[in-house]
Amino acid sequence: MNPRLLKSHTKSHILNVLINKGDFMINTYETGQMVTLISGGPEMTVREYSPIQRGYQCQWFAGKKLEQGYFPGDSLKLVLPPAKE
Template identity: 35%
Template sequence: MANRFKPGDIVQLKSGGPAMTVAALNEHYMTHAFDGYKCEWFKGASKEWGNFAEETLQEYVAPKKA
């Protein structure tokens, strides 16, 4: 099965939160099996990052302007 996202895609947690950029696909260090995504985002001027399972992410949709 193909990965849903690729590096450069903009995603968001299904539970909400900031828009994040997929920086890399994670692989398990021994089996090299796909193990989720490394995502990056900004919190103020600080760059943050975290690893997320595919099931927790969705494509980011920008809020509509009024």
């Protein structure tokens, strides 16, 4: 069975549900959100979710060089914006 990507639209949020042989994975990050690895590392921008890679494509800068990679959703955490004064 090939993975299928289903999209369920809510007010301002898209939940992507990956269905593959009974495995369910709910992805909660949106394109443009800032995330970081739970284990640490640079802040990254979510570019897209890839059902083939079963992870998020994220981009970040290493100095002036733009880097990118795929990361499973459970290895990421959302970077919250600074609190308004």
